[in-house]
Amino acid sequence: MESGNFHQLNLEFSKKKKSYASTVTRRVSQPAFFTLRIECLLECPVMSPKSLDYELLNKNMKKTQYAVRSELYLRASELEKEGKKIVFANVGDPHALGQKPLTFPRQVIALCEAPFLLDDPNVGLIFPADAIERAKHYLSMTTGGLGAYTDSRGIHGIRKEVAEFIERRDGYPSNPELIYLTCGASDGIMQILNIIIRGEQDGILVPFPQHPLYSAAITLCGGSLVPYCLEETMNWGLDVNNFCDAVQQANFKGITVRAMVIINPGNPTGHCLSEGSLKEIIRFCNQESLMLLADEIYQQNIYQDKRPFMSARKVLLDMSPPISKELQLVSFHSVSKGYCGECGQRAGYFEMTNIPPKIVDEIYKIASISVRPNTPGQIFMGLMVNPPKPEDISYFKFVQESEVILESLRRRAQIMTNGFNSCRNVACNFTEGAMYSFPEIQLPSKALEAAIKAGKQPDVFYCLSLLEATGISTVPGSGFGLIDGVFHLRTTILLPEEDMPAIMASFKKFNDEFMERVVVPQSITRLRYCIST
Secondary structure (H helix, E strand, O other): OOOOEEEEEEEEOOOOOEEEEEEEEEEEOOOOOOOOOEEEEOOOOOOOOOOOHHHHHOOHHHHHHOOEEEHHHHHHHHHHHHOOOEEOOOOOOOOOOOOOOOHHHHHHHHHHHHHHHHOOOOHHHHHOHHHHHHHHHHHOOOOOOOOOOOOOOHHHHHHHHHHHHHHHHHHHHHHHHHEEEEEEEEHHHHHHHHHHHOOOOOOEEEOOOOOHHHHHHHHHHOEEEEEEEEHHHOEEEOHHHHHHHEEEEEEOOEEEEEEEEEEOOOOOOOOOOOHHHHHHHHHHHHHOOEEEEEEOOOOOEOOOOOOOOOOHHHHHOOOOOHHHHOOEEEEEEEOOOOOOOOOOOOOEEEEEOOHHHHHHOOOOOOHOOOOOOOHHHHHHHHHHHHHOOOOOOOOHHHHHHHHHHHHHHHHHHHHHHHHHHHHHHHEEEOOOOOOOOOOEEOHHHHHHHHHHHHHHOOOHHHHHHHHHHOOOEEEEEEHHHHOOOEEOOOOOOOOOOHHHHHHHHHHHHHHHHHHHHOOOOOOOOOHHHHHHO
């Protein structure tokens, strides 16, 4: 070949290896020349898998499921896009379902987000004096306003407010250094489970029916979920024998149970734990050397007077040593529920009781990796645990708004319970607390046959049929972990009170017709094929 710059491209195909070779030779006109040869052998039939090839994904992630936003929710979203009016009763999101935000917290956060308003001479004409002072109070705790990082545990002054709230509630002092602010209670739950779970050999006792957060989080952390059953005939009460049986069965499988979860008030069941039940749980955990994880995010949502909320911490500290000094307890709370209902603010906390200092150090390390909880959310937490006081200008309006919300929720809980119990083959315990009704649906044999024909679990089939006919989106009970042959659904009681009679009438009409004459909607059959392919 002539001297000078030139390129020679050789492509050699080898059928024998089912591959091809690409050879590129380049000669450069310099006093000395070099040859650069690049050969790549690429297998034609099977390409090398990508890093994010599905088969190479984290196996725990692939096993993780979350029933609240699964098949039913996706179908409801599709129908909404097609123009059908959907009642999203599948999730406890107060503001999304019409609950109005409380005025005082929003005033304070508005001033914190736009601190230049505090310098406006007319600010007092728009905002009450106590909101202005509270905004200045929180801004003084930050190093640079809401846009700056905070301590990994959260702003100390707000953790102090949380500690004071806990002391008022329980009657025992609380240490701010053992309180961590988090991006919602779920974030804190994940942090603690990550600390506890070492592998599949570690089990976590979880109440069944359970909030799918726990099955999903435990699976994602690589642990084993160990269910203990609540008793529906006892209004979803506890039987200690169920705890013992669950631990024995886990041990037989080679699983070491390391912690126990309680959800009080219950999700999805709406039950409230009595002081006696909490004492039984604490004694059992102490006997089995289990850490107790108390999910208490619905503690403001109580709709009866017979069984008021009582924290696991108070019951523990009311008990005599050594148990009150030894049992390891982590308690969780959130601004997402109650009269605040600020799900989108992502604010929660957990408090540790009887946790050794070395473990606290490890939890601090984990919290530091996730950097910090969001600052506006921390302020919302401060506002929830430290609301206006009787001497404050905003007090009466705050109390009025809060009471209106909780009184309406109490009425809605009763309306929904009565509505379900008026339906054929439906039975529902009263919602004592939290935000959900969990009726049992007794499906006739022809419904079970229709579900098989549609390729669905019976409760999923029922809920899909309900959705297609009425636009009401619920969550099948199987997503919460129930024994075979017993069918439920979960629906929130947060639906607007003025809409509830019509919604329950629509449900009753569908249900009673469904029980009489079960038909497989074509859309459900199509959905089966869509999902399977």
